[in-house]
Amino acid sequence: MSLQEQAFQSQEMRESFVIDTKEKAVWALRKLAKIRREMEENQSIADKEIERIKLWLEDVNGALQKDAEYFESLLQAYHRMVLEENPKAKTIKLPHGTLKARKQEPDYIRDEEKLLAWTKENQPEAVKVKENVDWSTLKKMIVSTENGVAIDENGQVIEGITVVDRGIKFSVEVAE
Structure with missing residues (x-):
């Protein structure tokens, strides 16, 4: 064969x-x-x-x-x-x-705290404000999900979240 x-x-x-x-x-x-x-x-x-x-x-x-x-x-x-x-x-x-x-362009060694304080006072237009969702806090507020819809503790639909059921994950652990 x-x-x-x-x-x-x-x-x-x-x-x-x-x-x-x-x-x-x-x-x-x-x-x-x-x-x-x-x-x-x-x-x-x-x-x-x-x-x-x-x-x-x-x-x-x-x-x-x-x-x-x-x-x-x-x-x-x-x-x-x-x-x-x-x-x-x-x-x-x-x-x-x-x-x-x-x-070459000069290298700038920055002290971020001092630089931010100076910039806020003297050049506020050069300060970035970054907002983002605190996911760990928001996730705790999600009470239930149905048909891919996330709902908060007050029953309001949370826009911007689609719930995807991932099913059961199987794994195999082999004893050594």
């Missing part, structure tokens, strides 16, 4: 298998526990290999990174020298790359 025929036969058996007794459920839980252990072992092996490869990459690229930083610093020094002679030489095109110099 070919692998394809075995796979087809196995699929047919899976489709016809039903758990209808406690014994079959116990067997299925044992099988599931074994499968999960094997998956964890595979993950562990993969994690170790990934870590080994990361260490190798750090090792082989470490010296290369130092060389790259060295040449970048030399190129930056060259570009500074060219900029001193010609302030318009912000871009230098070369056969194997381009050197670019761009003025």
Whole structure:
């Protein structure tokens, strides 16, 4: 029998298998526990290999990174020298790359409390007021739901909420 025929036969058996007794459920839980252990072992092996490869990459690229930083610093020094002679030489095109110099926006270190107090007093139009629903408080006020409609404790329909019944969630916990 070919692998394809075995796979087809196995699929047919899976489709016809039903758990209808406690014994079959116990067997299925044992099988599931074994499968999960094997998956964890595979993950562990993969994690170790990934870590080994990361260490190798750090090792082989470490010296290369130092060389790259060295040449970048030399190129930056060259570009500074060219900029001193010609302030318009912000871009230098070369056969194997381009050197670019761009003025950056300043960085602002902010003390939010002091800044907010000053802004409220001096530039109130630059203050944002953000309103949002306190969902945990509102959720406690929802008394009942019918046909996807949320109702508060006074019987008023709460607009903006559609209740979706999610049914029963089943999960399987396998004892280790």
